[in-house]
Amino acid sequence: DAKTTQPTSMDCAEGRAANLPCNHSTISGNEYVYWYRQIHSQGPQYIIHGLKNNETNEMASLIITEDRKSSTLILPHATLRDTAVYYCIVRSQTGTASKLTFGTGTRLQVTL
Amino acid sequence: NAGVTQTPKFQVLKTGQSMTLQCAQDMNHNSMYWYRQDPGMGLRLIYYSASEGTTDKGEVPNGYNVSRLNKREFSLRLESAAPSQTSVYFCASSFEVGGDYGYTFGSGTRLTVV
Numbered sequence: 324d325a326k327t328t329q330p331t332s333m334d335c336a337e338g339r340a341a342n343l344p345c346n347h348s349t350i351s352g353n354e355y356v357y358w359y360r361q362i363h364s365q366g367p368q369y370i371i372h373g374l375k376n377n378e379t380n381e382m383a384s385l386i387i388t389e390d391r392k393s394s395t396l397i398l399p400h401a402t403l404r405d406t407a408v409y410y411c412i413v414r415s416q417t418g419t420a421s422k423l424t425f426g427t428g429t430r431l432q433v434t435l
Numbered sequence: 436n437a438g439v440t441q442t443p444k445f446q447v448l449k450t451g452q453s454m455t456l457q458c459a460q461d462m463n464h465n466s467m468y469w470y471r472q473d474p475g476m477g478l479r480l481i482y483y484s485a486s487e488g489t490t491d492k493g494e495v496p497n498g499y500n501v502s503r504l505n506k507r508e509f510s511l512r513l514e515s516a517a518p519s520q521t522s523v524y525f526c527a528s529s530f531e532v533g534g535d536y537g538y539t540f541g542s543g544t545r546l547t548v549v
Contacts, residue, residue, distance in 0.1 A: 355535065366439075366525055366540035367478065374535075410477060414536060420466065420485035421529065421536050422493070425477030 332430040341398040345411030346394040360407040448516045456511040458526030466510035472523040514536035
């Protein structure tokens with residue numbers, strides 16, 4: 324399973340863009356990158372995912388490097404409610420089963 | 436549309452007791468998963484079921500059993516609870532469209548074993 328490396332913690336001022344990096348140097352060509360976040364001890368919340376192209380939705384943007392060995396999640400205008408642990412995950416596929424393997428994530432603290 | 440529903444939300448067990456955590460999804464997803472999360476750590480996969488009638492071990496299966504009762508329900512059983520199984524348990528389900536997957540998580544069951 325491809326592993327991901329993220330900074331343990333980051334701070335961001337409210338209203339500014341939060342850029343969360345992730346390294347996944349062992350990713351395979353058909354493996355997707357997923358981003359989830361977890362607020363307090365709630366269930367993980369889906370943010371965005373992608374394969375090779377940059378993706379954008381109402382929550383965030385995902386920038387994947389051309390070699391696919393790293394990616395960046397961008398929250399364009401962070402608010403206090405975005406304070407959470409953010410997980411970068413590479414989905415692994417075994418036969419008909421797919422699995423998400425979580426690391427320890429990045430704890431994002433948004434401040435006034 | 437409730438998504439993924441887990442019961443109970445909280446449970447306290449004595450060492451050696453048994454219990455079953457229930458999970459149900461109403462999204463017609465084929466695959467279902469059980470994770471545990473210990474304080475300060477990410478989620479770790481216990482068991483998963485790629486489709487109705489199949490189950491496979493994940494990263495930390497010891498001390499647990501699962502049953503995929505039907506397409507909707509996937510239960511996790513602790514036969515003889517141990518303090519090391521104190522954790523928050525999350526159930527998830529996923530669908531596939533053309534090799535792309537979407538995952539939905541439940542809100543968790545907080546289990547304490549004393």
